[in-house]
Amino acid sequence: xxxxxxxxxxxxxxxxxxxxxxxxxxxxxxxxxxxxxxxxxxxxxxxxxxxxxxxxxxxxxxxxxxxxxxxxxxxxxxxxxxxxxxxxxxxxxxxxxxxxxxxxxxxxxxxxxxxxxxxxxxxxxxxxxxxxxxxxxxxxxxxxxxxxxxxxxxxxxxxxxxxxxxxxxxxxxxxxxxxxxxxxxxxxxxxxxxxxxxxxxxxxxxxxxxxxxxxxxxxxxxxxxxxxxxxxxxxxxxxxxxxxxxxxxxxxxxxxxxxxxxxxxxxxxxxxxxxxxxxxxxxxxxxxxxxxxxxxxxxxxxxxxxxxxxxxxxxxxxxxxxxxxxxxxxxxxxxxxxxxxxxxxxxxxxxxxxxxxxxxxxxxxxxxxxxxxxxxxxxxxxxxxxxxxxxxxxxxxxxxxxxxxxxxxxxxxxxxxxxxxxxx
Amino acid sequence: xxxxxxxxxxxxxxxxxxxxxxxxxxxxxxxxxxxxxxxxxxxxxxxxxxxxxxxxxxxxxxxxxxxxxxxxxxxxxxxxxxxxxxxxxxxxxxxxxxxxxxxxxxxxxxxxxxxxxxxxxxx
Numbered sequence: 001x002x003x004x005x006x007x008x009x010x011x012x013x014x015x016x017x018x019x020x021x022x023x024x025x026x027x028x029x030x031x032x033x034x035x036x037x038x039x040x041x042x043x044x045x046x047x048x049x050x051x052x053x054x055x056x057x058x059x060x061x062x063x064x065x066x067x068x069x070x071x072x073x074x075x076x077x078x079x080x081x082x083x084x085x086x087x088x089x090x091x092x093x094x095x096x097x098x099x100x101x102x103x104x105x106x107x108x109x110x111x112x113x114x115x116x117x118x119x120x121x122x123x124x125x126x127x128x129x130x131x132x133x134x135x136x137x138x139x140x141x142x143x144x145x146x147x148x149x150x151x152x153x154x155x156x157x158x159x160x161x162x163x164x165x166x167x168x169x170x171x172x173x174x175x176x177x178x179x180x181x182x183x184x185x186x187x188x189x190x191x192x193x194x195x196x197x198x199x200x201x202x203x204x205x206x207x208x209x210x211x212x213x214x215x216x217x218x219x220x221x222x223x224x225x226x227x228x229x230x231x232x233x234x235x236x237x238x239x240x241x242x243x244x245x246x247x248x249x250x251x252x253x254x255x256x257x258x259x260x261x262x263x264x265x266x267x268x269x270x271x272x273x274x275x276x277x278x279x280x281x282x283x284x285x286x287x288x289x290x291x292x293x294x295x296x297x298x299x300x301x302x303x304x305x306x307x308x309x310x311x312x313x314x315x316x317x318x319x320x321x322x323x324x325x326x327x328x329x330x331x332x333x334x335x336x337x338x339x340x341x342x343x344x345x346x347x348x349x350x351x352x353x354x355x356x357x358x359x360x361x362x363x364x365x366x367x368x369x370x371x372x373x374x375x376x377x378x379x380x381x382x383x384x385x386x387x388x389x390x391x392x393x394x395x396x397x398x399x400x401x402x403x404x405x406x407x408x409x410x411x412x413x414x415x416x417x418x419x420x421x422x423x424x
Numbered sequence: 425x426x427x428x429x430x431x432x433x434x435x436x437x438x439x440x441x442x443x444x445x446x447x448x449x450x451x452x453x454x455x456x457x458x459x460x461x462x463x464x465x466x467x468x469x470x471x472x473x474x475x476x477x478x479x480x481x482x483x484x485x486x487x488x489x490x491x492x493x494x495x496x497x498x499x500x501x502x503x504x505x506x507x508x509x510x511x512x513x514x515x516x517x518x519x520x521x522x523x524x525x526x527x528x529x530x531x532x533x534x535x536x537x538x539x540x541x542x543x544x545x546x547x
Binding site for chain 1: 438440441444445447448480507509510511529530531532533534535
């Protein structure tokens, strides 16, 4: 009867010891092993007791089954592991290898195998000792980190795209708001200016019919005043035209004849400024959906600007081409603040108008489409030319980009959406 | 020369314009109304053959006045021409706004105004 408490204590001590052993085994993540070779062939292997914790197999199981280790290696890593082991067997110390194995419980573990050769007393290669470390936790952390990194990159790419879209939308909103403000301003100005002009016009009509006013120089004075009223009216008219752009009347058109007609309209000005015109037309371009009158106005504005930039003569080169729009062309267009309207691969016609005039200061390039911004002397420009031009190109769903040429002067690129060659 | 001058009512808050139009077009009997709120009442009294109607006015705009005139039994057939400072001459050639009424862009020469008046009086 007295033995019983002793037995209970002993059993408890054994359980305690087993528990501590299990905890110890579980905490082991490394073990050493040794391989003895003779003429390159394995003649003996021995594994430290830690192999049980790392692989689930007892040291004696490795000793009795030479292929056990080979079978444990994950099939996807087997080739690399075999090649690595072959190098070791030849006495060439291979780099430390990390690969997957199947634990006895079926789970996959990552291990790191690091080896040191050892030599006989005669100095011949006799085998090697290895240290196997369980690096599963580190590998899982690395994989999690890689995945997180990939997700982060995806999120970053998505954020960058959203940011670009937001910027583009913001730009369009600013421009829309500007146009709305200009529209209201234009209507206000038109009302306040055209009404007094109407009084002046009617008054001049009255004076022109009076018997005392039918002799020179009074006739000349009245005519000059009428001309001045008409000029002022035309300026307000332009403002109204710009502020309330009408829907374009789109038809399938060839761009090149339209450019030729636009050139005819400014021929007098080009000749007067001694500007030579060279056209590098591609010919046989696909048709574009255009309002020919509006687009002519856009080209006339561009040609007139070029002419003003070459007051002492120069050359104007117009080049046309058709292509599928590229990412870099889209980026160039985006920089011009025209907004990106195309996606890579869209069929387009490009018109490049290059002059060798004075160019535009780089810090002014971002303002050239702003209403009433002009780099020309007073009386030369209204500051609406490029604004109207951009509005016209915009209403065609196209883009306009203005940059300084590499050799000076300005290069204006107009990109218009075209039909495919085989599209009806 | 006509025996009876056609009667034109001109409704416009710009006094200088109505006064000079009256002086410049002596072949018409012109009644000026510078207060748009009184336009209908003046039209009923004056019984015009044609009405020139400004669009943007402080009291009642041209569109409202045109609707009142069209609703009036005695005035509904009187031709109306809008005079407006907020469209361009090009638009007046291209389209008819304001519910199909013809309109003239200000400023207008006396010759052009007479041409338009005669065109619509004939109708």
